[in-house]
Amino acid sequence: MEAAQVSIYGMSTSGNCYKVRLLLEQLGRDYQWHEVDSANGATHTADYLARNPNGKVPMLETSDGRRLVESNAILHWLAEGSALLPDDPWQRAQMLSWMFFEQYSHEPYVAVARFISGWTPLDSPRRAELPRLRAQSAQALAVMETHLRQADWFSGKHYGIADIALFAYSHCAGDGGVDLQPFPHVRDWLLRVRQTPGFVALPAVDAEVARRLAASQQDDH
Amino acid sequence: MEAAQVSIYGMSTSGNCYKVRLLLEQLGRDYQWHEVDSANGATHTADYLARNPNGKVPMLETSDGRRLVESNAILHWLAEGSALLPDDPWQRAQMLSWMFFEQYSHEPYVAVARFISGWTPLDSPRRAELPRLRAQSAQALAVMETHLRQADWFSGKHYGIADIALFAYSHCAGDGGVDLQPFPHVRDWLLRVRQTPGFVALPAVDAEVARRLAASQQDDH
Incomplete structure (x- = not known):
């Protein structure tokens, strides 16, 4: 897993977005948070849907522009190789x-x-x-x-x-x-x-x- | 991942159960299928709930009695190390x-x-x-x-x-x-x-x- 800075698009008070923040803090990872007001339609603009056709937060973006959606898939990717994901x-x-x-x-x-x-x-x-x-x-x-x-x-x-x-x-x-x-x-x-x-x-x-x-x-x- | 025979508890016509059957067939794995009529309450008997408190099929049981539920987690476990789960x-x-x-x-x-x-x-x-x-x-x-x-x-x-x-x-x-x-x-x-x-x-x-x-x-x- 790359250790470069990641960008997170999320609504801070959403539990699904909070998952990602909590993990990043516990891993001590550098990240940039982009607030998206999903409760008021910000995930259903043409621009957002072009980046995530399912119209949901959170979304992770790598520094080279690749994107990953679904909170639990994001957790899994970020935690690989850490103690927060068991080896067995x-x-x-x-x-x-x-x-x-x-x-x-x-x-x-x-x-x-x-x-x-x-x-x-x-x-x-x-x-x-x-x-x-x-x-x-x-x-x-x-x-x-x-x-x-x-x-x-x-x-x-x-x-x-x-x-x-x-x-x-x-x-x-x-x-x-x-x-x-x-x-x-x-x-x-x-x-x-x-x-x-x-x-x-x-x-x-x-x-x-x-x-x-x-x-x-x-x-x- | 163990190559020993596994038991699957499932309803044959359920798509979630079919996932597991399709993968086992494609992996050429030996397995035993136990039909559970979940459409008619068979997952909500005391006996079944003691084994899966969430009352759902499919359920995988190993030969030494360990259990795994949730169709997609079962797929992930069975596919580890095979070409059906990417390394990257x-x-x-x-x-x-x-x-x-x-x-x-x-x-x-x-x-x-x-x-x-x-x-x-x-x-x-x-x-x-x-x-x-x-x-x-x-x-x-x-x-x-x-x-x-x-x-x-x-x-x-x-x-x-x-x-x-x-x-x-x-x-x-x-x-x-x-x-x-x-x-x-x-x-x-x-x-x-x-x-x-x-x-x-x-x-x-x-x-x-x-x-x-x-x-x-x-x-x-």
């Missing part, structure tokens, strides 16, 4: 398994509940989805809880990129009205992640989003 | 990017449209989701079409496991009423996949499912 093929497969779980069975509920709560108007019809999304989020957290009863991490024997992938939206699940109280092993694991070297927190949301998040939790939960 | 880190990252795309932006639409069309009653309220799922499937296929205008494969320079992952539900998108006609590069790529050595087709659905699929396409499309 079986451990690596288990780590990837959790990263696919995150994108299929976790993010579409936990992240979407947060997005609807904070980034849509308080009278948005999408808010009708919240009870179902919270129930499905609890199912995903229950699967994590079961794993954490017999393991400390999701990336094999040590902290690694599957932990980063799952931390990104698990730690702020409460933003979407998802209750972490029933999952003590998950809460302990969140604390362990916060204690890893070089940890940085998810940037704070702006006042408008914060107001909506607070209102959502009072109304619906 | 950048190519491998791009391959993983397409595999995450498949699970996040493709399967939840293309596979779910097929599932609702074939595996729910003709008067299921879920059929109201079909027009939206077909539109989102077309968006995913358009992203693939854009890539295939300048590349032959999704796994780097050669056929590999991202092609298997995307072939699984793309080739039978028509089952869910998704039209492949607007995507000529996708159709050419589907033909190229069918010509790869050791290719095996997705097993046929049973008569009841086939009847529903035919009825869905007449009614809705």
Whole structure:
């Protein structure tokens, strides 16, 4: 893997983008962050779509102009050769398994509940989805809880990129009205992640989003 | 990676399970297939959930009883060291990017449209989701079409496991009423996949499912 500076196109308060920032900080890598307001259509301009036809952040760009999309693929590429990606093929497969779980069975509920709560108007019809999304989020957290009863991490024997992938939206699940109280092993694991070297927190949301998040939790939960 | 026999728990007509079968056949690997009727609740028995708390197929079990879930993680583990997984880190990252795309932006639409069309009653309220799922499937296929205008494969320079992952539900998108006609590069790529050595087709659905699929396409499309 090249050690040259990379550019990241991302929305700072997005968990998927935060994953990449957290890893880069923990690896001590040099990077340039380009803020993209994906909540307000900036990933669907002709210019952005020409660079990522799927219209999503984060996107990594190398100094020679090559691009990589999908947060978990970016994590995998950046972590190759580091201690955050296990050498052992079986451990690596288990780590990837959790990263696919995150994108299929976790993010579409936990992240979407947060997005609807904070980034849509308080009278948005999408808010009708919240009870179902919270129930499905609890199912995903229950699967994590079961794993954490017999393991400390999701990336094999040590902290690694599957932990980063799952931390990104698990730690702020409460933003979407998802209750972490029933999952003590998950809460302990969140604390362990916060204690890893070089940890940085998810940037704070702006006042408008914060107001909506607070209102959502009072109304619906 | 161990070359010992593996057991696969899967539903034969599921695209996610077919991925694993196709790869094992192409690698010439010995395996045992255990049919699990996931469309009728067999993944939600206490016994199955004890082995996979997320209640999904496919699941791989090694001869010494270790388990791996998530179709694309299983593909990655089985393909390590073979020509179906590129050595070059950048190519491998791009391959993983397409595999995450498949699970996040493709399967939840293309596979779910097929599932609702074939595996729910003709008067299921879920059929109201079909027009939206077909539109989102077309968006995913358009992203693939854009890539295939300048590349032959999704796994780097050669056929590999991202092609298997995307072939699984793309080739039978028509089952869910998704039209492949607007995507000529996708159709050419589907033909190229069918010509790869050791290719095996997705097993046929049973008569009841086939009847529903035919009825869905007449009614809705």
